[in-house]
Amino acid sequence: MATGAENSPAIEQYVGPVTVIEELYAKFPTGGKYGMWAMIVSERKFAMWDRDTNTWVYMYDDITTV
Numbered sequence: 001m002a003t004g005a006e007n008s009p010a011i012e013q014y015v016g017p018v019t020v021i022e023e024l025y026a027k028f029p030t031g032g033k034y035g036m037w038a039m040i041v042s043e044r045k046f047a048m049w050d051r052d053t054n055t056w057v058y059m060y061d062d063i064t065t066v
Contacts, residue, residue, distance in 0.1 A: 017041050024056045032056065 013035040018024055021040050024032070024047065032049030037059065040047050046059040 013037060021047055021056050021058075 015024070015027070015032075015036055015038045017039040018027070019040075019042050021043070024038055028036075028049075031054050032051075034049065034051050037046055037048040038056075039045075040058075043058070047056045048059050049055075050057045
């Protein structure tokens with residue numbers, strides 16, 4: 001059953017979980033594009049492509065459950 005979430009721009013830009021941020025550079029050797037984001041499992045953080053610096057940057061300090 002489709003919920004509509006599969007067509008969300010945020011979901012479309014999710015490039016999947018990676019173990020370390022370096023995997024994103026290997027996966028996208030020419031860089032990402034605006035809006036791309038991923039979960040960095042080993043760091044317990046989310047990262048996004050920063051088009052101003054052409055690097056992957058962390059979005060938050062840490063993913064924790066309160």
